[in-house]
Amino acid sequence: MPKLKTHTGAKKRFNLTKTGKVKRAHAYKSHLLNGHGKDTKRKRGLRKGAYADDTNAATIKRMIPYK
Numbered sequence: 001m002p003k004l005k006t007h008t009g010a011k012k013r014f015n016l017t018k019t020g021k022v023k024r025a026h027a028y029k030s031h032l033l034n035g036h037g038k039d040t041k042r043k044r045g046l047r048k049g050a051y052a053d054d055t056n057a058a059t060i061k062r063m064i065p066y067k
């Protein structure tokens with residue numbers, strides 16, 4: 001069977017845990033971080049990682065076959 005191509009955008013955004021879950025980062029943490037954009041509590045929550053939804057996990061795993 002031929003080698004599979006890894007989706008380069010997906011490999012930068014997702015990681016797999018040992019149990020096979022897909023880890024992701026939160027969105028909306030790139031700008032408007034001081035003063036008038038987001039409050040401290042919201043920014044602190046965005047720092048934490050999250051897991052991809054089960055409906056998307058299979059698709060993401062197909063995009064990163066060797067991770």
